[in-house]
Amino acid sequence: MKEANKIVKHIKKYWLSYSLGVLTLFIVDFASLYIPQFTGDITDGLEMQTIGMDGLLNGIVKILIVGIILAVGRFAWRYFIFGSARNIECDLRNDMFAHLETLSMGYYNKNKTGDLMAHFTNDLNAIRMAAGPAVICTFDAVIMTVMVLCKMILHVNLGLTLLAAIPLVFIAVGGVFYGKSIEKRFDEKQKAFSDLSDMAQESISGVRVIKAFVQERKEIAAFARANKENKDKNMGVVRIQATVIPLLDIVIGISSLITLLYGGYLVIQGEITLGRFIAFNQYVGMLVWPMLAAGDSITFISQGIASARRIQKIFVEKPEIFDGEDVLPVESLEGDISFCGLTFAFTEVTSEVLKDITLDIEKGTTLAVLGRTGSGKSTIANLLLRLYNTEPGMIAIDGHDINRIPLKTLRENIAYVPQDNFLFSDTIRNNIAFGTTGNEMIKVQEAAKAACIHDNIIEFPLQYETLVGERGVTISGGQKQRSSIARALLKDAPILILDDALSAVDTNTEEEILSNLKRDRAGKTTIMIAHRISTVQNADRILILDNGEMAEYGSHEELLKQDGIYARMYEKQQLEKQLEAV
Numbered sequence: 211m212k213e214a215n216k217i218v219k220h221i222k223k224y225w226l227s228y229s230l231g232v233l234t235l236f237i238v239d240f241a242s243l244y245i246p247q248f249t250g251d252i253t254d255g256l257e258m259q260t261i262g263m264d265g266l267l268n269g270i271v272k273i274l275i276v277g278i279i280l281a282v283g284r285f286a287w288r289y290f291i292f293g294s295a296r297n298i299e300c301d302l303r304n305d306m307f308a309h310l311e312t313l314s315m316g317y318y319n320k321n322k323t324g325d326l327m328a329h330f331t332n333d334l335n336a337i338r339m340a341a342g343p344a345v346i347c348t349f350d351a352v353i354m355t356v357m358v359l360c361k362m363i364l365h366v367n368l369g370l371t372l373l374a375a376i377p378l379v380f381i382a383v384g385g386v387f388y389g390k391s392i393e394k395r396f397d398e399k400q401k402a403f404s405d406l407s408d409m410a411q412e413s414i415s416g417v418r419v420i421k422a423f424v425q426e427r428k429e430i431a432a433f434a435r436a437n438k439e440n441k442d443k444n445m446g447v448v449r450i451q452a453t454v455i456p457l458l459d460i461v462i463g464i465s466s467l468i469t470l471l472y473g474g475y476l477v478i479q480g481e482i483t484l485g486r487f488i489a490f491n492q493y494v495g496m497l498v499w500p501m502l503a504a505g506d507s508i509t510f511i512s513q514g515i516a517s518a519r520r521i522q523k524i525f526v527e528k529p530e531i532f533d534g535e536d537v538l539p540v541e542s543l544e545g546d547i548s549f550c551g552l553t554f555a556f557t558e559v560t561s562e563v564l565k566d567i568t569l570d571i572e573k574g575t576t577l578a579v580l581g582r583t584g585s586g587k588s589t590i591a592n593l594l595l596r597l598y599n600t601e602p603g604m605i606a607i608d609g610h611d612i613n614r615i616p617l618k619t620l621r622e623n624i625a626y627v628p629q630d631n632f633l634f635s636d637t638i639r640n641n642i643a644f645g646t647t648g649n650e651m652i653k654v655q656e657a658a659k660a661a662c663i664h665d666n667i668i669e670f671p672l673q674y675e676t677l678v679g680e681r682g683v684t685i686s687g688g689q690k691q692r693s694s695i696a697r698a699l700l701k702d703a704p705i706l707i708l709d710d711a712l713s714a715v716d717t718n719t720e721e722e723i724l725s726n727l728k729r730d731r732a733g734k735t736t737i738m739i740a741h742r743i744s745t746v747q748n749a750d751r752i753l754i755l756d757n758g759e760m761a762e763y764g765s766h767e768e769l770l771k772q773d774g775i776y777a778r779m780y781e782k783q784q785l786e787k788q789l790e791a792v
């Protein structure tokens with residue numbers, strides 16, 4: 211039950227609401243026992259002619275009062291118990307989301323989005339069922355059965371009650387096997403649902419690629435396979451439930467027949483009155499629900515445990531990147547960066563992506579990073595943002611080891627334009643203002659102007675209030691890229707990292723953005739990852755990475771003199787320029 215710890219913590223939080231719910235449930239169950247008794251008394255009174263019209267009305271009023279208690283009570287227990295279950299589900303969902311936000315990139319590299327989404331839907335739903343309906347079912351199955359049996363013994367007959375109780379033994383034994391089996395099948399069902407969610411999520415996100423490569427049929431077939439697997443696993447659960455419910459009905463039916471036979475015999479023998487016999491049959495009827503509830507209770511609890519186990523796997527996941535005990539009380543950064551023998555591999559089993567990089571980026575200067583694809587350029591950006599850990603002493607900012615700078619300070623002092631230019635499903639204005647506390651229009655517009663996107667935005671009918679679709683599909687790739695630059699510029703941090711941020715703009719716009727950057731970023735540090743010489747040639751220092759190594763390092767002029775990789779790239783791109791001009 212270790213898996214249920216998080217849930218137990220939340221159940222404790224709502225103990226008062228649960229207690230009120232259980233108390234009203236008890237009152238309802240207890241009060242409902244009086245209806246058969248009052249009905250039996252009226253029957254006996256009428257048969258023996260010991261009651262008249264007054265007595266009959268009196269009996270009916272008693273039944274009515276019990277009916278009102280039942281109506282109010284049933285509202286109250288639903289409100290308290292189902293309400294608590296909904297609160298627990300809501301709290302757990304918040305906890306899960308907050309926990310996921312703390313997890314490092316390594317976790318997201320290993321886990322699929324669809325799978326995580328399934329935890330938020332199906333698993334939390336199963337936990338809610340275990341925290342709500344299961345509580346009622348378990349209470350009814352145990353307390354109601356005990357109360358009904360007591361009433362049967364005290365009010366009617368011990369022998370008859372023992373006979374009626376025999377099926378309960380079968381149900382109790384069968385329930386143990388049923389619970390184990392349903393838990394296993396439910397786990398498989400949830401896994402199939404995760405895979406299906408993942409498939410749907412990937413296919414919808416990648417729909418443009420699918421269409422461009424005319425792969426719709428293949429995707430449809432793959433989806434159908436995942437969907438069938440999901441259906442089959444669901445059928446596994448349905449089959450076992452479908453077997454158990456008729457079995458319960460049979461057991462209950464046999465029990466009713468036996469009690470009818472033996473009870474009828476007792477009436478004929480004069481050992482019990484007809485009224486008691488009628489009341490007894492109503493009590494047997496009242497045992498049907500607790501028996502069914504026992505089945506449901508086992509189902510809900512088993513499924514809840516399986517889901518709690520799956521969710522617990524997320525909660526035990528520890529963030530790899532966090533502030534250590536030796537964290538320094540640094541609240542702001544200037545932007546002096548130094549790499550000292552920076553060597554990095556993503557995992558212990560993969561090869562080194564960066565090898566022995568040593569250089570300084572002084573505050574207020576611009577470093578450009580060039581290199582073939584896969585040479586490690588973006589990795590440098592990831593390491594500066596501490597999305598992955600580096601060994602102590604390899605990266606320092608303002609003389610502080612990066613691992614000792616508080617994460618909040620580090621990331622607040624770096625503005626970053628990622629390569630994928632992710633935009634949220636929100637207005638352009640809010641997207642640009644994402645990294646700041648307000649969304650003051652003047653500031654948003656200034657940043658948009660510096661990123662050369664303002665003129666495009668004001669052409670949209672809703673201008674800055676234009677909604678950007680999921681992943682920014684309603685605006686062009688270049689516009690998305692420049693909106694992303696504007697977002698970073700508005701943050702106005704001491705360090706700016708542009709990861710291939712000018713790849714989708716024409717050379718004129720590129721020139722304009724670069725000159726705006728020079729003006730706005732004076733005195734601040736900029737790291738510019740690029741593929742084009744035109745983007746980097748005015749940078750103070752240029753680093754050429756080759757297979758993770760520092761192949762060349764210097765200013766534009768120095769690198770041209772070296773007549774190496776950079777000089778060749780320059781010549782090639784000059785040639786291309788001339789050809790374009792022709």
Ligand SMILES: Nc1ncnc2c1ncn2[C@@H]1O[C@H](COP(=O)(O)OP(=O)(O)OP(=O)(O)O)[C@@H](O)[C@H]1O
Nearest residue numbers: 319556560563581582583584585586587588589590
């Ligand atoms: N999360 C990761 N796990 C393992 N390896 C990774 C991961 N991310 C990148 N790599 C590998 O690290 C190497 C460097 O990747 P990086 O993204 O830094 O290259 P890049 O120079 O920025 O390339 P590009 O110009 O194509 O953006 C590549 O070989 C890549 O496959």
